[in-house]
Amino acid sequence: MQRHSFIALLVVVAVSFSLATRLWRFALASFHDPKWSPALSADSPVHFEPAAEGCALVVGRMLPEAMRSVEDAHGRPFARTPIIGVYASYDNYAKANGMGDPGIAAVALSERIVLSPTLCGAERARLAPVLTHELSHAHLLGWRGMWAARPPSWFVEGLAVMVSGGAGAEEMSEEEARAQIREGHALIMAEHGVWADFSAIGFSKEKIGDFSKYDLAYRQRLAFRQAAMFVAWLKARDAARFTDILRRLEAGEAFPAAFEAAFGADLPTLSRRYLADMRK
Secondary structure (H helix, E strand, O other), rough: OOOHHHHHHHHHHHHHHHHHHHHHHHHHHHHHHHHOOOOOOOOOOEEEEEEHHHHHHHHHHHHHHHHHHHHEEEEEEEEOOOOOEEEEHHHHHHHOOOOOOOOOOOOEEOOOEEEOOOHHHOHHHHHHHHHHHHHHHHHHHHOOOOOOOOHHHHHHHHHHHHHOOOOOOOOOOHHHHHHHOOOOOOOOOOOOOOOOHHEEEEOOOOOOOHHHOOOOHHHHHHHHHHHHHHHHHHHHHHHHHHHHHHHHHHHOOOOOHHHHHHHOOOHHHHHHHHHHHHHO
């Protein structure tokens, strides 16, 4: 077998394995859908493992206000109220979150949100903001549909961080994020791209000084904070135009076209203006 044919075969095998892994995790998450677990009441969207009932009661009390804050920020009601799954077992949570990773605090899937046991324990203070963050994702997913092309992760995550008051970017201040921009470490706001791997998040300057030594958690928080700052900047420029892009994305428009139609300028142009403002 020629070398290039062998390499092509390896690529096909790797892609096939990756796809099979994602499909398996999706199937596993569907099998562990929280809707099969007990609910707080017949009409409650909050479902729970029996050992997590106490935390589920807290989530149930938080949910109406969290949903209202998301609806206010997004400018319309939820298409459907998502099911909320509250877990006591990290193993079952990992199976339900579609990632197979027990270390993630929460995940929003197509019509459900699953919450890690850590939000009922060591990270209890994060419960309300993380719930709101994931509800922002669920709101956008609910209107767009599961199979619609996703907007770039910086926009989706930046919106959720902004709406939730910082969940996902804790311990990363705007001042520090802005200082990193001045040092050249500005998040790349691309027109496409899903952050499946936080280590692959792009910044305008890499491996300069101490930035190359920052751990993955720091990199993720910096990206989320800078994304939220740009989203907030866009909204502050013109709230009506910001609402317009949300409606366009919810209708399934491709992100680059929706962005330019809503804001009257393309993403590269406005991202340069934003970065110029941040460097002042």
